[in-house]
Amino acid sequence: MSIVSLAxxxxxxxxxxxFFFVPFSIGxxxxxxxxxxxxxxxxxxxxxxMTKFWxxxxxxxxxxxxxxxxxxxxxxxxxxxxxSRFMGDIFxxxxxxxxxxxxxxxxxxxxxxxxxxxxxxxxxxxxFIWLVTxxxxxxxxxxxxxxxxxxxxxxxxxxxxxxxxxxxxxLLKNPQVWFEFGHVIAGTVVTxxxxxxxxxxxxxxHQKAEETAFYKKSLRLGLLLSxxxxxxxxxxxxxxxxxxxxxxxxxxxxxxxxxxxxxxxAAWSVIDWSNEKEHKNDFSLDIPDMLSILAYxxxxxxxxxxxxxxxxxxxxxxxxxxxxxxxxxxxWSFRIMAGFGGLMLLVSxxxxxxxRKKKQILYEKKWMLWVLGLCTFTPFLANTAxxxxxxxxxxxxxxxxxxxxxxxxSPNVSVGSLLTTNIVYFLLFAFIAATMISLVxxxxxxGPFYEDEIAADDHKADQVDPFDKEAFE
Numbered sequence: 001m002s003i004v005s006l007a008x009x010x011x012x013x014x015x016x017x018x019f020f021f022v023p024f025s026i027g028x029x030x031x032x033x034x035x036x037x038x039x040x041x042x043x044x045x046x047x048x049x050m051t052k053f054w055x056x057x058x059x060x061x062x063x064x065x066x067x068x069x070x071x072x073x074x075x076x077x078x079x080x081x082x083x084s085r086f087m088g089d090i091f092x093x094x095x096x097x098x099x100x101x102x103x104x105x106x107x108x109x110x111x112x113x114x115x116x117x118x119x120x121x122x123x124x125x126x127x128f129i130w131l132v133t134x135x136x137x138x139x140x141x142x143x144x145x146x147x148x149x150x151x152x153x154x155x156x157x158x159x160x161x162x163x164x165x166x167x168x169x170x171l172l173k174n175p176q177v178w179f180e181f182g183h184v185i186a187g188t189v190v191t192x193x194x195x196x197x198x199x200x201x202x203x204x205x206h207q208k209a210e211e212t213a214f215y216k217k218s219l220r221l222g223l224l225l226s227x228x229x230x231x232x233x234x235x236x237x238x239x240x241x242x243x244x245x246x247x248x249x250x251x252x253x254x255x256x257x258x259x260x261x262x263x264x265x266a267a268w269s270v271i272d273w274s275n276e277k278e279h280k281n282d283f284s285l286d287i288p289d290m291l292s293i294l295a296y297x298x299x300x301x302x303x304x305x306x307x308x309x310x311x312x313x314x315x316x317x318x319x320x321x322x323x324x325x326x327x328x329x330x331x332w333s334f335r336i337m338a339g340f341g342g343l344m345l346l347v348s349x350x351x352x353x354x355x356r357k358k359k360q361i362l363y364e365k366k367w368m369l370w371v372l373g374l375c376t377f378t379p380f381l382a383n384t385a386x387x388x389x390x391x392x393x394x395x396x397x398x399x400x401x402x403x404x405x406x407x408x409x410s411p412n413v414s415v416g417s418l419l420t421t422n423i424v425y426f427l428l429f430a431f432i433a434a435t436m437i438s439l440v441x442x443x444x445x446x447g448p449f450y451e452d453e454i455a456a457d458d459h460k461a462d463q464v465d466p467f468d469k470e471a472f473e
Contacts (some may be wrong), residue, residue, distance in 0.1 A: 006418035007079040010425065012391075015073040016384050017429045021065035023184070023383055026140065027192020028058040028111060029159075031225055036126045037166050050218055053448040054196060055129075057440060062110065064436050071425065083398050083408030090156060090165045091146050098142035106135035109142075140455070141181055148176035150399050151390070152247060157262060163402065176247070180239040188235045189229030190344055191379035197222030197351065198376025201369045203444060214448045216355070216363065219372075220278070224350040230345035237341070237386075238294075244393075245295055248400070250313070251393030253306045254327045255334040260305040266291035271362060274327040277309055320324040323362070325395040333388040340382035347375050 027043065032055045039047035084091075099116055113128035148171075149156075155170025156163045200219035203211065205400070244252045257272035259279055268290035289299040306324060331466045354362040362368045365430040373449075394400055398408045 006408055008390045010075055010422050014075050018068040018072045020380055021061050023188040023191035025061040025065050026136045026188035031192045031196055032058050034127045036129055037451050040122045040126050049448050052451055055442050060439050079410050080408050086162055088405050090163050094142040094145040098139050102135050102139035106132055144180045145171055145177050148174050148180055152176040153402055179243050182236040183240050186229050186232035190226050190233055193225030194344055195376055198373050201372035211447055223348045227348035233341055249304045250309045254325045254330040255332045258303055258305045259307050261308050263286040263301045264300050264302050266303045267290050272331055276327055291375050321396050325393055330392055332414045333385040337382050337385035340378045344378055
């Protein structure tokens with residue numbers, strides 16, 4: 001256990017756990033905004049009930065996302081101070097805008113949305129949740145702007161050993177920003193849709209007659225959103241990976257397990273296990289021409305191998321670093337991401353087909369509801385695998401070509417302090433996760449009519465004369 005490995009593990013743990021809730025909150029916010037808009041247009045109370053019920057789930061994800069984000073920033077300042085000194089001038093602008101504009105806007109309108117249900121007209125009130133959704137997406141944009149600089153530095157100069165911004169517009173024009181942003185936002189749509197559909201499926205297993213219509217409608221809306229999002233994710237992910245062929249050829253080659261430059265007709269490995277020490281493949285199961293088709297849209301086209309790219313990097317940056325990323329982790333993370341993405345697309349399409357008005361088979365088959373319910377967890381796995389590809393593929397850099405991981409670690413941390421904080425963070429995250437799951441289960445147990453019952457009780461209480469003798473019986 002070295003300082004660098006423990007610091008990297010802590011960064012991975014805090015980032016992955018925080019990112020559980022970013023797509024969760026953005027996706028459910030979008031779904032809730034659509035529900036409330038439908039209520040405003042149709043005046044049907046069932047959509048208002050859906051808005052409030054799923055809005056409570058959204059609020060839980062938002063709250064946990066804020067807490068985990070604070071923890072992430074705390075460990076970042078503790079363990080990566082040299083990186084912060086090197087990158088502070090460039091990171092300062094997008095992160096300040098994210099905090100002072102996007103997050104401030106998001107939290108302000110969220111408060112207005114929460115506390116003005118009976119004080120404003122529905123047409124005004126629905127605007128607040130759309131502003132929350134928009135602000136959360138803009139918040140993601142600024143975070144991804146900072147991350148994209150780490151992937152593809154642009155608009156900077158090196159002065160006195162620090163990266164200094166020379167063009168703010170160049171940060172936003174960075175192609176990496178828009179490939180990442182499109183991929184992430186499409187992923188949030190899938191996440192929100194699948195979570196709503198999956199939780200609805202779990203509740204339909206309980207067969208409460210008065211709640212059936214509510215959850216069926218919620219399930220259909222969730223599946224429609226996830227289907228749209230899954231199609232967009234596949235398109236955005238495909239474009240992003242094609243961009244990496246020239247921009248980060250080492251990352252692309254590692255995700256495909258390609259050590260030696262392929263022939264003009266490149267085969268795609270369905271299964272592969274790499275010998276990372278000897279830089280070769282021990283075993284692979286290949287489909288002829290498929291990698292060329294995926295990379296270039298045609299059955300011909302060679303792909304650079306890691307061994308060749310490594311020589312180029314050694315020539316450009318020197319032989320002091322190991323430029324090979326963790327190949328097996330990248331290879332399988334990419335397939336987990338793509339596999340679960342395809343699964344969510346398939347489940348969404350079949351789910352909509354089997355819940356059509358003519359023949360609603362899904363509601364009659366418990367095993368189908370179980371499959372859909374278990375799919376609630378798939379976007380978390382897919383999102384995590386995707387971020388592992390993004391971050392691990394940049395190895396050994398924190399800022400590609402400019403600053404390495406070893407250079408970035410705080411000089412005053414120790415193995416003991418890192419080991420202690422890793423244990424503390426792990427226990428804290430376990431507690432937060434258990435609390436989040438418990439609260440979501442509690443909301444589901446309350447059901448969609450809970451607020452109606454509370455409102456009815458309050459109405460009865462308002463009608464009671466406090467001086468009537470029956471009030472004391």
